[in-house]
Every structure is written in structure tokens, then in C-alpha cells.
Amino acid sequence: MSGLKREITLIGGIGQMSTTLLGTGLFMVPAIAASIAGQDMLWAWWLLIFAVCPIAFTFAALGKRYPNAGGASYFVKQAFGSRLEKAIALLFISVIPVGVPAAIAIAGGFAQQFLPSFLAQPLTAQLLVVVLLMVVNFSGSKISSQFQTGIAIGILVLVGLFVWFGDISVSDSIPATLPANNLPAIGSAVAVMFWCFVGIEAFAHMGEEFKRPERDYPIAILVGCLIAGTVYYLFSLVVLKHHAFGTQELNTTSVPYLSNLLFGSGLTWLISLTGFLACFATINLYTQSLARMIWSLAREYKPSSSVARISIKGVPSVATVFVGITLALSCVFGELSNIDIEVFLTLANGIFVVIYLFAMLSAVKLLSGKGKALAIFSTILCVLVLFSIGLAMTYAVILLAVIWVLIPRFNNTKSI
Template identity: 25%
Template sequence: MTTETSSRVQPHIGLGQGVALYTCAILGAGVLVLPGQVATLAGPASLIAWLISALLGIPLAFTFARLASRFPDAGGVASYAERAFGPVAGATAGWWYFIAVAVGQTIVPLTAGYYLAAALSLPPFAAPVFGLVILALAVAAALADVAIGARVQMGLAIGVAMILVTVVIVSLGQFDPAAFAPFAPAGIAGVGQAVVVLFFAFAGWEAIAHLSAEFRDVRTTLPRATLLTVLIVTVLYLSVATAVVGTGTYGGAAVDRISLGLIVETGWGIAAAAVVAVAAVVICTGTTLAFAQSVSRLGFSLAQRGWAPRSLAVLDRRGVPAVSLLTVTGIGAAGLIGCAVFGWGAEDLVFIPAVLVLATYLIGTAAAMRTFTGRARLVAVLAFSLLLIAVPFAGWHLLVPVGLFAVVAVGLRVRGLRGRRLPTRRLQMRRARRLGSQGDPQAE
């Protein structure tokens, strides 16, 4: 989206719609599998990790909203990083997010596979097989350019919220106060690792920023929408996390992967757990499709800027970036095959996208610190400082964003592109006409 385009957009988003859009961006399929995993990492103290992650969204959301309103561009964080630090930083930020979502294309379908395999009493091997089927359906729909409209996305978010509310209600009869002791068996390290993992659940604070120009009275409406969304998301996530801890439904991979389904099964029986499994499949399929469509266009944008192979900029006859789409989903499929062959689980993979999202947020807030002054800069400094606290707990997983940075930097230098934008079809035609009017020197 260019500045000229955004200036023609008529502001139409009010407070209610803004909260709905923001909530849709945050609530995702990750919450179906992460409550048990982070409880295993940190024990009952994982509730602190959920609270920290939710509150961190306040300065992050305001920082990205300010960036988007000042520099409206579909490239998002990659564009902000390029503007502040140059093309290598922009390309790195783009690739960090591209790989994060690509690995998410393994985790999200796999999550649905866990619930479906458990409902059908099938062995763990069946989960990645179901995941591959879900991913294939999403790819087919994306290649056919099946649109995921705002109402469908909102419906998926409402579906997640309904599952969370159901789990909380059912868990009330299973609560055991003794389950909260010892409170922090893994100490601060466990809480820190849980915060890092939860970046996968809370990714999305930057998504609504691209719509900032469409808010009515943006200076009043956007802050209120942000605060209300933080409140809603915090209550939902903390409630379901408390349900998992209070019922003791965690402690191992087999339980963590389907902890919400097990709570419902214990309270209402197997049939209810099957309903949760069906809902999980629908939600994860929709999320997988939305991810495939959005990140394939990011790959297209990276290729147009000269930050990725030109093949990713190839469009099919429907205008779908098919090569980029197949690249993203191919990475997801490779992960699912690895899960089937090597026994990997979501708990083994989730640190990769979580750390990459953390790195993306760091470079985005750093760009804001360099760009803004006054109060906006102070908010960006706060967000950046809070993000830095989580960095040491990522451990060796930090090698992932560092390694990607090295690959991108070397790749751009070897190819000699240095972020040069590829010429568009219109620019190519102008150049051709110019050469035609001046005569071809080689022909002479």
C-alpha cells in the first residue's frame, strides 16, 4: 500500500470493529497447544509468563501503529527496518517473518492433527499425517485463490474464544488448589523460556497497524481499541492457562498437546472432546490458509525488492504468487514429514518461529527508536527494553535469527542486489518506449 493509496481510503473503522479486528489478529490456533507446554516449562508460574506477554502488547501495538500511520507500506516491519537501517536489515526482517510463518505451517496443522488423532484413538504417528492433509487442503484453496474474508477470520477467532470459554467453564469442577504448589519449580529460567515460547501465541500486534489510516478519529479510537484488546486477550488466555494449571492437565508431551481437549473430556465425556477436535480442525485449517496467503505475498514482495530469488515473484494466471506459496507450504510439509519420521513435536519446533517473531519485533522497535522523537520514541524504547529481557532465555535458539541474518547478508552481497527493487512491468514498458524513441545504439 502506497502513501498515495492510503490517503484515498475513507476512515470507517470504529471502536467495536477495531477491537474485533485486533482480537482476530491475536487469537490463533497456537493457544490450543501452548497452555500445556508452557505449564510444563514453568509450572504454575507460567501464568506470570502469560500476563507478561499480554502486557507487552501495549507498547508493541502502539509502536507499530505509529510506524504504519507514518510510513504506510505493505512491507510492514521489513519496510521500517530498511528505512531505518538499510536494505540488509529490511531483507533480514522480511526473511525472519517469512521463515517464522513457514514453520508455523507445520505447527498449526499438526495441532489439529493432535486433537483429531486423540478423538479417533489413533497413535501419535497419525497427527502429522492429518496435518499434511490439512496443509494440502489449504494449498489447494490458496492456489484457487479462495478468499478468507474478514467475516471468516472473525468467525475463526470467535471459534477459538468459544473453545477457551468452554474449557474454563468445564475446568471449574476439576480445580485442585494443591495444583498451584510448588509455584515456580523451574524458577525464573522456566518463566523466561515460557515468555519466549508465547511470542508464537501473541504474534499479531503489528497486523492491525496497516489499517491505522482507516480508523475514524485514529488518535482516540486506536488507543482505546488497543487497550480493550489487551484486556480481552489477557482475560481469555490467563483464564484458560489457569484452567490447565488448576486441573494439573500438563506434564508431558502427550498431555500438553491436547490439554484443552482432555479437560473437556474429563468434564463432559469423550463426545464433547470430539466436538472440540472438530472445531480445532476447522480453526487450524482456516488459520493455515490465511497464513499461506499472507506470507506468500510477503515472499512476492521480497522478490520484487530483490531480496529473494526472482522465481518467488512469479504470478499464475489468477494473480496468485504460486512459487512463493509452494515454497512456504513446502517448508511446512517438510516439517510435518520430519514429525512423522523423527518423532518431532510442536514443543520441539515452536521455539523457532517464537524466536524469529521476537527478533522481528526487536528490529521493528529499534527502527521506531531511530525514527521517532518525544513520547513515541519513549514508547518504542519501553517495548524494545522489555523485549531485550526475554532474549537471554531464548538460549541457543538465538542462532536461528543470527544464522538467517548471515545468510541474507551474504546472499545480497553475492548477488549484488543490495536491496535493489526489480523493475515493474510499467517501468519496463517506459524504458522500452524510451529506447525506441532514442534508437537502439547497438543496432546502429
Template identity: 25%
Template sequence: MSRTSSVETAKLQATLTLPQIVALYIGSVIGSGILLVPGLTAEMAGPASVIAWLLMSVLVIPMAITMGLLAAKYPSSGGVSHFVRLAYGNKAGHLVGSFFLLSVPIGGPVVADTCAQYLAVLLHWGDVQTYTVASLILIIPLAMHVFGLHLAGKVQTVVISFIVAILLLAIASSIPHASVDNFTPFMPSGWKSVLQAAGLMFWCFIGWEAVTHLSAEFVDPRKNAIRGVLWSAGIVSLIYFAVAFMTVATHSYGGSSSVAALSVMVQRSLGPAGGWIVAVTAIFICFAAFNAYSSAGARIAYTMAQAGEAPKWLGALHRKYRTPIGGLAFIAVGNAISMAALLFKTVSLSQLIALPNATFIATYIGGCLAGIRLLRDTRLGRMSSWISLIVTLGLYPFLGWPALYPLAVVVIMMIWNLRRSRPTDTTDRNPFTS
């Protein structure tokens, strides 16, 4: 373990047990995608979309294993950026850390707004009420994290248990309405549509990198990191595939129904009450996802500040709880700016979501490259890293113009490094500086 990791482990308390680790992993992966993507992919590729779901459910396991093995071997609040730093040096690690850090303030409001819209439709809310609820989804996890991951981890475990129970209820209640007839014609739009659907599904499986930033606070990380990721990968894959399969089997998609396929599917058995169940579940899903990402983002801010790669105030810790309040403040300000941009229609939700998607995938590419070098002593590590790298590199060209956002982050970091170096040079030449 590196000296930096040892220092971090001493300052950040190890409080996360295996059930809490599994809950954080599931919460970071099962997000707004499960509310939107199964219906959209079914409309795009027809019943053949289940092939793409099966494929992605299998391919996500190497990605999860890669992140789990890295977290077990090199626990650090720096997460993926720490792995890349060990493999390729400080500059590469700094860059990947910046990708993740500048994704969370944008991605959080996207997730929160998506879920608040479910309640807005039921209650006929306007923008003010919708964005008020979305803001609460962001504020509550940030406030909890001030008191430490012990509280946040317990809350996450309860929330994830509720989410999984509701999703299982949705799957089970839809079984009587399933029909083999809904699988014909099986591939109405050809193989190309299946591949396009698989690309869209990647958004549903982003999140394995988030919990690696909390690995310094795992209890027994060498054992629990890989156990946690295997348990959560299996649960997530089964839930996603089951929801997507039943969406097709009950034909709960098409037209306006595609963006709310889960709600349509539940209402077939439970009536209007099903709509409320899904709406409440949507709020919990978004809470869980942002809970995981905000905690991870705050810790990468702390790590970068400690290394001199970000402003010092980002590394501030709460005096009593030893939590990264500097990073939490940065995320809170970024969330407020992004939420205001959505409220005042400066950008649309679809435009905003494309930016963190690009930087998250760039983060994955960096993590896979690090895995190839750092996990080469194990066959499982090598295979998982290579498979994950091939999948993410194959997807990146299809991002379109948002693929330029990581390049913008590079420019921002170059400017910061230049500004940081100038005062140092001036200080060295100033005889009045103590």
C-alpha cells in the same frame, strides 16, 4: 507515505474492515500455544505460574501497540521489514523481511501437526492419517488466499468467533471444579521457575507482527490499525490469563495431562464429549493461525520481489484477483518440505519449532528498533517500543542453539545478493544483450 507504499496500496485492494482486522490479529496470536503452554507452565512453576501469565499479558500490550502504531502510520504489505527499511535502510529491511519469510514455511507445519495430534489421539490414527489432516489445514488457507483477503477475512471472522466461544465455554464450565486449595503451595519451585515459565509463554504471544503485512489492505488503516490491535490485545490477554488461571484452579495439569490441560479441564464438566470439542477447536485454532501467517508471508514475498530482493516469480500476482500467488507457491513448497521432514522423522516437532521461534523474535527486535526511531514523535510510541525491545532482547539469549538460525538466514541473503549482482555486471559488458 513512501512511494513504494503508494504503489502497493494501488495494486492490493483495501478490503479488510475493523472486525476482520481484529479476527486476523486474534487468529495470528492465539495458536497452538493455548493448547499446550498453560499446562506446561503450571507444571513448571506451580500456581505461581499465574504471576508470569499476568506479567506477560500486560507486557504484550506494548508489543501490540508498537506494531499497531507502525501499521497505522506506514501501511505496507512489507510489514515489519518496511518499517525497518524506513528507519535503518534497505539492507536492514531486507534482512528482517527474510527472517519473517523463511519462518512461515517451517512454522506452518509445526502448528498444523500439533493440532492434528489432538484428533489422532481420539481416533487412534497413524502417521499417514495425522499428516493428511495436518496438510489439509495448510492447503485450504493457501487456496482461499488465491481468491483474495475479502474471502479469507470473512472466513477468519467466523472461525475466530467460534474459537472464542469455545474457549469461553471451557472457562465457564470449569468454574464449579475450581478450588482455593489448588493454589497451595503457591510457589513450590521458587522465583526462577516463574521466570522460566514467562520465557516459555512468549511463544503464545508471537503474532502481532504478522498482520502488519496486511496493513496496505486495511480500510482506513490510520484509524483501524490501532483500534484493531487494542481490541485484539485485550481479548487475547484476557483469554490466555483466564485459561491459565482455571488450569491451576482445577489442577488440570501434571504428568501427561500437562500437554492436554485444556482438554482435561473441559472433560471435568462435559465428559468425553469435551475431548472432542477441544480437538475440533484445536483444528480451527491452527487454521486461523496459519490463515493469518500465510497471507502475511505471501505479501512479504511479493514486496521483496518487487524491490529486487528476491526472485521475480515470488512477486507474481493473479491476473484476476490481484493476489500474490508467487508468495503463496513458495510457502506451499516450503510447507511440503517441512511436513515431509516431520513425516519421515528427519526432525522432531520440538526441534522444528525452535527455528521459526528464533526468527520471529529476531523480527520483533527489528520492529521494536524501528518503532524507537519512527514513533519518537509520540510518547506512547516511544514507551511501547522501548518496553517491547527490552523484553525481546532479554529473552533472546535463552533460545539456545536455535538463536543461530537468523544468522544462517543472513548468510543465505548474502549469497543471494552476490548471485544477483553477477548477472547485472555481465549484462552491462555484453553488447548482444538488449
């Protein structure tokens, strides 16, 4: 058994982090948040970025100190022992059939716009996305990070064009005086916008594959978050100035609407392609992260199994195939069951926040000084978000409790 290859560079890591955070959020969240808070959405972005910074710094500190393919579950193991590590790992793996297929459905929707007619069916497009995921993942982490860096550059160029042709000025970027009577709406907008920064926990699984994890991994997280936050803020300015929000239809089609308004209908294909690539970048990192989580567990507890093997290109092949098959089956189930995609996303969001919470609790125990203070603040933030998402919180907490009860107490594990 060999280890994962250390092929991810600083630039590649920044590209992966930023595209993972942008993902599907860029095409919906700014317009939805504008519908909730109007012009005061700008204050919501400032508050959110201020709140996310401690979480990003905490993940960076943990990843610098404990670079491991186990990600958040490995941090939990260092703080609380092996049993809770397994529980968090299995909780993260449980997002395969609910969270990632929902994102694949969105990516497939974009892909249908430029696929030939005989392939432009929802399920066919989604399965083609899964096949492309397998191709990219089996190419190795270096090729994958380079691919996502290219996507990041494309998104930056697109948003830059929106800002330029949207005639955005410095005065447009400065929020008005904070209105006390609109604070509840601003808070509601922050709750929606928080999901733009879900993805940091998935990136934690890539720390072991950086060439220089002690230096480059924390920089990649912080710079990636800064780039994503800047892109979201700039695009929100365009949405506000040209009123690309207000109805459910307009909120979900704000990007095509602005494209037709500012560039004409000739670039519709480019918007669809960019939307597909942005969604694909997020799904790609989660596919990598989930495979590495499964491989990490096998490496630690079943090192002689086929799941613990690594390909010549440094890819956990069996784990990747398992993730791919599960994604394909979940896409088929989603289409046949006609379950609303928002149900899957809501359930996945609850799982992600619980994982964030336990990562921050681990940091409280493992870090010291300013790192511990930031971790405490981040823990409080995660608790507030967890209670704000309602039913999804109940699903995630019950699922974690069931996993905890079902995990057998092996002699070589440390009970907490």
C-alpha cells in the same frame, strides 16, 4: 500490476489478530506454565501482558504510520535502508520450511481425530491442511478474515463454557501475594508464555489491506492482544482449579482432560474440531503474510515479474502457490526425517524474536515522544528474550549474518 484489495474491516482484523495469537498456545501453554510456577502462574500472566503491551503499541504505531504488505521488513527499510530490509524479509521467509510446517503437524494431529480412517494418517492430514490453506487464501483477504472471525467467536464460546462449568469465581482470578522465593519460576513461566504473543509481526503484513488502516489497524492489534490475553488468563484459571497439569502427557492434553471432566466424553469431537480451527487460524495468517512478503519484494525490485501480479480477488497468486508448495514439501520432509517437532518450533521462535527486535529498533529511530520511549523498553525486552532462548538465538543470528553477506549490493539499494 494492481495493488492488494482493501477489504479487511475492523471486526475482521480483530478476529485475525486474536485467533493468530491463540492458535496452538491455548492447548499447551497454560498447563506447561502451571507446571513451572503453579498458582503463581497468574502473576506470570500479569507480568507478560504488561511487557507485551509496549510491543503491541509499538507495532500499532508503526503500522498506522507505514501500512505496507512488507510488514516488519518495510519498517526496517524506513529506518535503516534497503539492504537490511531484504535481510529481514528473507529471514522471515526462511521460517516457511521450519516454523509453519510444525504448526501444520499439530493441526493435522487434531484433524486426524475426525477424518475418515483412510485419510487419518499424519502426512495425509497435513497435506489436506495445506490444500485447505490454499483454498482459503485464494478466496481473498475478506473471506479469510471473516473465516477467522468465526473461529475467534468459537474459541471464546468454548473458553466461556470451560469457565462456567468449571465454577470459576472472582476469588479464583486474583493471584496470591507475590512470593519472593518463587520469582525464578515465575520468570521461567513468562519465557514459555511469551510465545502466546508471537504473531504480531505476521499481522503487520496485513496493514495494507485494511479499508481504513490508519484507524482500524492499530485498534485491531490492541484489541486482538487484549482478547487473546483475557482468554489465556481465563483458561489458566480453569487449568489451575482442576489441576489439569503436572505431567508431560497431561500438559499436552489439558483441553481434552478438562472436556471429559466438565462435559463428559460426548464433546471430544468438538474439542478436536476447535483445536484444529485454532491451529489453522494461526497457519492461515502466516501463509498470507509470507505470500505478501514475497509479493512485496517482487513489487519493489522485480515489478514486471509474474510474482508481482495480483489475481482478480486481490491475491498474490504466484507467491501463494510458492508458499503452498514449500509447505507441502516441508511436511513430507518432516515426516520422512522423523525430526522432533520441537526442534522446528525452537528454530522458528529464534527467527521471530530477531524480527521483533529489528522492528523495535526501527521504531526507536522512526517514532518520537512516548512512542520512542515504548520502543526503547520493547527493544530491551526483546534482547532479554533473545538471550533466554539459547541455541535458537545462535541459529537465527547466524542465519541473518549469512543472508546479510550474500545479499548483493545493487545500485538502487541503500547500503547502511
